[in-house]
Amino acid sequence: MKKEQKPGAHDPLQLLNIWRSYQLKRWKKERRKRLKPGRPTISNQLPQFKEQRSAKTKWRLAVLLVVFTVGTVISLYFMSPSSDIQQLAVSGTKSVPDQQVINASQISLGDNVLWQLMHQKETKQRIQTKLPKIKQVNIKVVQYNQINLSVSEYQTVGYLVREKQYYPILENGQILKTKMTQSLGSSPVYSGFKNDTYLKQGLKLYRDFPKSIQSAVSEIRLTAGNNNPYQIHLYMNDGNEVIGDLRTLATKIKYYPVLVKQMKGKGQLDLEVGAYSKSFETSK
Incomplete structure (x- = not known):
């Protein structure tokens, strides 16, 4: 005898069919969404991927071609006579x-431009060693086969007098071996400095002077009088003289313009210990 189903009970087979029907409808619905026009799919995206890949490949090939071409042109240039130095100039x-400067560089017409650029450090050292007055050297290539040696010089800040010969003193403190019969320009003359230590102090003293005083100094002489090895004597362009101490004159020289105005005529200012003046006429 068949058992009668209770009211509200469901057949398991019927429930399974309902679930399968629901899943089938759901799958068809999602499939229709995926196949809608304009929706990206693997099949319709494939041509786009191919185009992008082709564009990237073409770009890479173009870059490689440019690099290869430029490298070839540069190589051919440096291997050809066109890369030989045709002109050499100094500025x-x-x-x-x-x-x-040209002789010190040892660069000759016909030398290879690339070789000179690779060895420019040695060239700069040769120039500065043989010509101590050269402060800086820059080697420039102009129009592919012309070399320009751009230099700057140390400024001459004075002349050292020894045995009636004048030796230029550079701003870096170096004394050139070039002998001269007289000084040039407005740089002061340093005399009586037989010791390099005192000379360095004299150079520093002058650098510490105000610009207006620097232009007024004609000669700085180490006199070492009054048992003071640091005593110096300044000869001014206006005809006056100043006595001072290497160690203290830099702070006292600022009073020079005021003291000169108080003097009657040309004279001598003594700033070694105190600060007083006397005219040349009175001392006669």
């Missing part, structure tokens, strides 16, 4: 002759 010199 920036003031007192050093251009030909001396």
